[in-house]
Structure formats: C-alpha cells, structure tokens
Amino acid sequence: MQYILALDQGTTSSRAILFDAQGRSVKTAQKEFRQIFPQPAWVEHDANDIWNTQREVIERVVGLNDTAVLVNQIAAIAITNQRETTVLWDRRTGEPVANAIVWQDRRTADTCDRMREQGYTQLLQEKTGLVLDAYFSATKLAWLLEHTPGARAQAERGELAFGTIDTWLLWKLTGGRVHATDPSNASRTLLFNLHTLQWDDELLKLFNIPRALLPEVRPSVGHFGESDPSLFGRAIPITAMIGDQQAATFGQACFSAGMAKNTYGTGCFMLLNTGSTPVASANRLLTTVGWQRTINAQQAPEIAYCLEASVFMGGATIQWLRDGLNIIDSASQVEGLAQSVPDVGDTYLVPAFTGLGAPHWDGHARGTLVGMTRGTTKAHIARAALEAIALQVADVFAAMQKDSGITLAELRVDGGACKNNLLMQIQADFLGIPVVRPAITETTALGAAYLAGLASGFWSSTDQIASQWMIDQRFEPSLSESARQAKLARWHQAVERAKGWAQD
Secondary structure (H helix, E strand, O other): OOEEEEEEEOOOEEEEEEEOOOOOEEEEEEEEOOOEOOOOOOOEEOHHHHHHHHHHHHHHHOOOOOOOOOHHHEEEEEEEEOOOOEEEEEOOOOOEOOOEEOOOOOOOHHHHHHHHHOOOHHHHHHHHOOOOOOOOHHHHHHHHHHHOOOHHHHHHOOOEEEEOHHHHHHHHHOOOOOOEEOHHHHOOOOOEEOOOOEEOHHHHHHHOOOHHHOOEEOOOEEEEEEOOHHHHOOOOEEEEEEEHHHHHHHHOOOOOOOOEEEEEOOOEEEEEEEEOOOOOOOOOOEEEEEEEEOOOOOOOOEEEEEEEEEEOOOHHHHHHHHHHOOOOOOHHHHHHHHHOOOOOOOOEEEOOEOEEOOOOOEOOOOOEEEOOOOOOOHHHHHHHHHHHHHHHHHHHHHHHHHHHOOOOOOEEEEOHHHHOHHHHHHHHHHHOOOEEEEOOOOHHHHHHHHHHHHHHOOOOOHHHHHHOOOEEEEEOOOOOHHHHHHHHHHHHHHHHHHOOHHHO
16 A cells, blocks of 8 residues: 545645655646636535546546556545535435535625624634634525525435535545544534534524534544445545645644644635644634544544634635736746736735635625726736735734734745745745745645545654655745834725725
C-alpha cells in the first residue's frame, strides 16, 4: 500500500490527489463543474455534477485506464469538501430532489434577519458557536423543504436524506450504504451542539428540521465504510472525512493551540487552533470543531476546536476580474498587471458580491468600487482587487487576536492564490507579521490524506507529519506601522459604503 487517495471537492471543481508516504502529490486530476445562478445572490450546484466530476477525476488518478498507478496500491480514501453547501436527496433512488444550495447563496438572508429580530442570536451562538447567517446549512435545508414539491411530507416519512458534500460523496462512494458526517462538517449547520457534539433537538425544532433527515455524526478519523467494489474494481477503506478548511489547518501542521493558517481559495478562511476547549467569540467570529480523532480504544476521542473567520470573496475576486470585467485572460495574469502600477491610486474595491462575512456579517452588502478618477486604469483595479483580499484578511486577523488573546507570530498560508508573490507581500504588509508559504500548498487535500493515513497506519504520528512540513518562502512586512494603520482606516471607510446596499 503506497498511497492515500484524497478527494478534494471544492466550490468550482472536483479534484483527486494521490499522496505518497512523504506527503508528496504524485498524481492529480481536476475538473470544473457548472455554477448555477438562478437569481441575483442565489448560487446552486447540481449534486450529480459534483458526483460525476468527482468520480471522473478518481478514475483518472487511480489508473483504471492505464497501468501507471494500480488501485490495489491505495491504502485508504480521504474526503474533504466545500462546507455548508446543502444537498437533499431521495434515499431510495439516490437522486437529488433539487439543486444543492451553495454556501455562498444568500436567499435566506431575510429569514436570518427575522430570526435575529426574534432574539435567537445568542441561543445559536452559545450552542453552535456560529452567527445567525444564511451562510450555514440550516436555513438552506429549511428552504428546500418548504419550496421543493412534496419534500416536507417525504422528509417526515423518512424518505429523504440531508447532507453536506462530504455526506453526499460518502453515500455515493458506498453505494448508498452509509449516511454519515463528521463533527467538522456538522458544526457548520447551525443544528449541531458544540458542547454535546450531537444534533440538538431544540435547534431542530427551531428550524423545523425532521431528525430523520440527518446523517450519523462520527469522529473525523475512523472507518466510514468502503467504496463500492463496482466503482474501482476493489473495495477501498474510507478512513477520514473533514471540512476543507479544517483539513487545511491539519495539513499546515497547526496541531497546537495558538497556531493559525489562512487558505486563499474561492473565499479566504483563517483558522486558529484553540485546543480542546471552544473559545466563544466577542467579535463575530465562528467557533467550530477542527477535527475529532480516536488515538486508541482506551481513550475518548481527541477533539480540537478552532476560531474561524470567513471571507466570502478571495480567489473569486480574481475570477470576477477575468470573467466579469474581462481585464485578464487568466488568473495568473493578475500579478503582472497589478505590479505595473506602484499603488492603487486611492481606489478601493470592496468585493461584497454575496454580502460580507466576518467580522461584519452583512448579507445585504454589495460589491463597491470607490475612489476612481479619470486616471484609474485596469491595472489599478487589479491591484485594488489583490489589496481587497489582503485587507479583508487583515480585518478578521485583528478580530481573531482580540478573541483569543493570542498575539500571532506568523501566518501560514495555502490555497491557489497564495502562489501570487505580490499578494503575499501585500498580506504581510497589512498584517504586520510574517506570512509563511509552505513547500506544499495543496494542504487541504494533504490534511485529509494525513488524517486518513493516521487511521490506516500509513503514518505513525503527528510528529512524523510535522517533520514533513517545509517552508517555500517567508514574506516579511515592509510597511511602517503608521502607513499600515492609515491603509486600514481608508479601507474601513470603503467598507462602510458597501454595507446594507441591497436594502436601499
């Protein structure tokens, strides 16, 4: 057994990656799938598109059509996934009853507004560690039950199944035999109690969600079942499931309290390991489960909690420059274009295209471009887009330090956009601390693979994993403190202009 197969199911593409015992990626396949936008601020996926693309990339990687890599060399499968995205399907047929509602979707923002007015904010934060926002799964699932013909009655009869993407993939991989999730994904639903680590009856009643819909919650590391032999020619153990951002935290070897990472993907997600006790946020950040794993049969499963801050538009901001404005042909061109000007010329982009995440949580905010003059060029807008990503991260970084009481010494980074050297230097300047990029930046898939490998004996310990983590480049801040504070103040002026726009 020479490899771990990691399935990394993201917001815009499905990937499969084979890792060897040194944590190196030896074979990768990726395929994008449709993004569905039925109305402004609505975002959907066809869950069958997700499964079909995921299956296709697995087949390309495991060598079903060639002899480069044999299926019987795979020790275990790991699943990591876009979180909060909500799938509802028929247990008998295995077919979705509606399109999946994506984490970016804002259709239930008004529902969340009403619930806040009714005074449910504190209850939800105390039980789930989350803010009351359309980002999470509960209001999405409630919407599907109310707006899909016959779904409510079917759900009450136990005929339907709910899952986030991890649960959907597990169901399909096991041929419908296993309906389960893990605490890292369950803790993103607004239905899971952080303290009991179980689905909460009071919250199910609040959102009118039948318990019969819900998957079993199992530790992130363990035996989730085996792939159906008809898929890949043999049954392969599935030994880890974990949400993408928690997986990246593990892949960055942030095993100890006080270590933090930021992932630059479609959105930006910063997680700080706070240890075995959840830390409540006073600054509108999220308290979430990092992972839960069993060390040995004599001990209770180990739990790690995290503080998390979510920025909705990270790499998606660059996609907007490419697909919306057509000022670049590929994402890789943005760095050169932005470097062609020395600064943004006092132009600020607030990419609140689907609202603002932490620490603002304004579902009615909308994208805003301010400060333009006749001298503003596409290069200034490109640089403003990079700065917008870094400035959003700086806001959540400040809130995270306030909540935790920890002064972070460095920030470990990963995700596709972290390969942009200009963005990483801007990020270090706006944070005022070093930004550290590892040699392996595909840490989401790697973290899931590490967990699956620990469960299957492929790796012996977290110490062995930590020894494999290596630095590619370290970006030191070069901006004076006064200049940094002035930049942040100007940015906050622009953010205020974006807030509440959709209500006007």
